[in-house]
Amino acid sequence: MTNLKSILILGLSLAISITSTAQPAKGGKKISSDLFGLFFEDINYSADGGLYAEQVQNRSFEYNPTERREWNPFSYWEYIAPGFSYGRISIETTAPVHPNNPHYMVLDVEHVGHETKFVGESGVGLKNSGFDGIVVKSGEKYNFSLFAKQLSDSPIELSVSLQTRKGAVLGAGSVSTVSKNWQKYTATLTATASNDTASLVILAKTNGKLAMDMISLFPEKIFKNRPNGLRADLAQMLADVKPRFIRFPGGCLVHGDGLGNMYRWKNTIGPVQERKEQRNIWGYHQTAGLGYFEYFQFCEDIGAKPLPVLPAAVSCQNSGGTWKIGGTGQRALPLDEMQDYIQEVLDLIEWANGPETSTWGAKRAAAGHPAPFNLQYVGIGNEDKITPEFDERFTMIAKAVKEKHPEITIVGTAGPFHSGEDFDKGWEIASDLKIPIVDEHYYTDPKWFISNQTRYDKYDRTKGEVYLGEYASWGNKMSNAISEAAYMTALERNGDVVQMASYAPLLAKKNFTQWKTDMIFFDNVTLCPTPNYFVQKMFSANQGDYYFDKVIAKDEKDINLAASCVQDSKTGDIILKLVNYNESAKPMKVNLGRFGKISAEGEQTILAGSRDAENTFANTKNILPTSSIVKISKSFEYSAPSMSLTVIRFQTKK
Ligand code: AHR
Numbered sequence: 001m002t003n004l005k006s007i008l009i010l011g012l013s014l015a016i017s018i019t020s021t022a023q024p025a026k027g028g029k030k031i032s033s034d035l036f037g038l039f040f041e042d043i044n045y046s047a048d049g050g051l052y053a054e055q056v057q058n059r060s061f062e063y064n065p066t067e068r069r070e071w072n073p074f075s076y077w078e079y080i081a082p083g084f085s086y087g088r089i090s091i092e093t094t095a096p097v098h099p100n101n102p103h104y105m106v107l108d109v110e111h112v113g114h115e116t117k118f119v120g121e122s123g124v125g126l127k128n129s130g131f132d133g134i135v136v137k138s139g140e141k142y143n144f145s146l147f148a149k150q151l152s153d154s155p156i157e158l159s160v161s162l163q164t165r166k167g168a169v170l171g172a173g174s175v176s177t178v179s180k181n182w183q184k185y186t187a188t189l190t191a192t193a194s195n196d197t198a199s200l201v202i203l204a205k206t207n208g209k210l211a212m213d214m215i216s217l218f219p220e221k222i223f224k225n226r227p228n229g230l231r232a233d234l235a236q237m238l239a240d241v242k243p244r245f246i247r248f249p250g251g252c253l254v255h256g257d258g259l260g261n262m263y264r265w266k267n268t269i270g271p272v273q274e275r276k277e278q279r280n281i282w283g284y285h286q287t288a289g290l291g292y293f294e295y296f297q298f299c300e301d302i303g304a305k306p307l308p309v310l311p312a313a314v315s316c317q318n319s320g321g322t323w324k325i326g327g328t329g330q331r332a333l334p335l336d337e338m339q340d341y342i343q344e345v346l347d348l349i350e351w352a353n354g355p356e357t358s359t360w361g362a363k364r365a366a367a368g369h370p371a372p373f374n375l376q377y378v379g380i381g382n383e384d385k386i387t388p389e390f391d392e393r394f395t396m397i398a399k400a401v402k403e404k405h406p407e408i409t410i411v412g413t414a415g416p417f418h419s420g421e422d423f424d425k426g427w428e429i430a431s432d433l434k435i436p437i438v439d440e441h442y443y444t445d446p447k448w449f450i451s452n453q454t455r456y457d458k459y460d461r462t463k464g465e466v467y468l469g470e471y472a473s474w475g476n477k478m479s480n481a482i483s484e485a486a487y488m489t490a491l492e493r494n495g496d497v498v499q500m501a502s503y504a505p506l507l508a509k510k511n512f513t514q515w516k517t518d519m520i521f522f523d524n525v526t527l528c529p530t531p532n533y534f535v536q537k538m539f540s541a542n543q544g545d546y547y548f549d550k551v552i553a554k555d556e557k558d559i560n561l562a563a564s565c566v567q568d569s570k571t572g573d574i575i576l577k578l579v580n581y582n583e584s585a586k587p588m589k590v591n592l593g594r595f596g597k598i599s600a601e602g603e604q605t606i607l608a609g610s611r612d613a614e615n616t617f618a619n620t621k622n623i624l625p626t627s628s629i630v631k632i633s634k635s636f637e638y639s640a641p642s643m644s645l646t647v648i649r650f651q652t653k654k
Helices: 002-019 232-239 292-301 335-353 359-366 388-404 421-433 446-451 478-493 531-540
Strands: 077-080 086-092 104-111 124-128 134-136 141-150 157-163 169-176 183-190 195-204 208-219 245-248 278-280 284-286 305-310 377-380 409-413 437-444 465-473 498-503 507-509 520-522 527-529 561-567 574-580 586-591 598-608 626-631 635-640 644-652
Touching: 086 124, 104 124, 124 208, 141 157, 141 169, 157 183, 195 208, 232 520, 232 527, 245 292, 245 498, 292 305, 292 335, 305 335, 335 359, 335 377, 335 388, 377 388, 388 409, 388 421, 409 421, 421 437, 437 446, 446 465, 446 478, 465 478, 478 498, 478 531, 478 561, 478 574, 478 598, 478 644, 531 598, 531 644, 561 586, 574 586, 574 635, 635 644
Parallel strands: 245 305, 305 377, 377 409, 409 437, 437 465, 465 498, 507 520
Antiparallel strands: 077 124, 086 104, 104 208, 124 195, 134 195, 141 183, 141 208, 157 169, 157 195, 169 183, 278 284, 520 527, 561 574, 574 644, 586 635, 598 626, 598 644
16 A cells, blocks of 8 residues: 555656646747857967966977977977986987877986985986976875886986976875886876975986877866866866857868868877977967867766857868968868768767767777767868869868768858958859858947848848857957847847857966957966856856747847847746947836746846956956846836846746
8 A cells, every 4th residue: 555655656756757748838949059159269368278287398309490480399398407416308209109199209328316415306307397387286186197218228217297387296106117018108197295386307317219209287177077088177167157069170270281281180189199289370389189089978967058160171261370380271172082081970970879889989989988879960071261162162061061961060150250242152152052051150330230130130140040159349348248149149039040159268378378359268377257258147047948938128229238048948048138338327127927826036147347457367257247136126217237147937837
């Protein structure tokens, strides 16, 4: 009897939890559930020296003068021989760890001196100060590794330490070679004190000859403890946005500075020592340590859909213009190479979604992810110049993907501006080929965003949907952020035709920035989120999949006022966004009559500040959203503060 009772109760509670799945309120318009996401490009040292947690710069001795005239394989390394030691170093290429990673360092230790209280330690070796200093935190652990190969008969002992600029040791370990073949050695260093400008010091303590490569140091505390992973604080700041998707790895980085510089995804998977590094179109070096596997893994870790973008077999039309290397302008892959290239695109889909037993699915499984990544979107091309060469190659790739993988949603491209020749031609090609989503880009004046809020109201709903893949107003002040917020309410209103949108660029390292307006600035220690970041976060973390008009009344003639109302059908929550781009408070009237029973209280978050207010490294918290619990009634008047975004979220009740 008791069992029957508990079965009944269990059955009842199951039924309750099933029927309590929220239904959208009546009269809503279905909008995209993937509307707001992130676009990550390796620009402004976003990857190496940024999100990628590797602390050693030029770990693989692959820097070279084609990237920067002053660079060479030994850049960012210093040869040291303390304690009256002596030896020699050379860069060699005869027998590397892997042909993709041709340069390595040979250390020839002729004499190891003696440690005395005057000279301190002794040995022959190398020092690396990372990307402007290595940040070390007291009590935390750091994972050191290197590939080494003994070139003389006896084992060579290496001391490894983290040191201050003045040479004080912050943590130490050692490794001893055991083989005349390349082999990976590891040591864990525990920091005894904190320091923001530390160096990694490796000293051979034994006479002999040794080859070294892939000298690496990762903090043990990295995002989700993923090996070869991401800097925890930066990754968390991105996760906090709750993006529905992440587009990667670019941007212009994708189509590259000349054909030889296109981003080829296959070069970025597998063991890091086997990846093909290359010059970054933005004027530095990319190790590909943050490669396709890590991007997909990060997306999965934060619940975002991956949106990889592949070159449309043409290089960037600005090739050679920015960095004066190459000078090719747009170049197209020869047609006789297209079948191989198309196969490369198809292989990505197999790598992401194929079974473990497939050729490329097996490589994903070997990297530690046997389950498919559930890739849904693939971008082809990045704001390319729409030439006949582009058209021909884009068409070939798109047709092949559609035929072999009808389940994949292709994202096409429509030039770098909100209008003009490339924009029109890009859309035309996409319409002819029935490409489901087209990527638009525009960076412009805040006033443009305010004046063009009706842009998508007028879009033809019979054509493809829009991915606003890159947009930003010129600046990181409050007025910029609020102009974007106003525009984002229009994206929500048009969420039936705008499928996705992402601000750009995302990250920028202080003193290593090529693109001025960005979402999050950072250095090795500090994160400086802009007001634009908070706008993105407030919209993205409060997305809905139904849009309701006529909920918020405002002065319709005032284009500086904008508002939207959405419902998240999973939770039933209603979310209001109220934007005031004026420099005085303005009233808005909210009428929630259509929503039946609603909770008595909700959460209200306000981002407000004067027109020119911004966050700086000196005051990273000048502009911050503030949240509070507020009473919610069926109808109320809201005074929107000057230059502000307000988000009000509350529950509906059955
Ligand atoms: O976001 C910065 C750059 O702007 C992107 O690389 C490119 O697509 C656009 O021109």
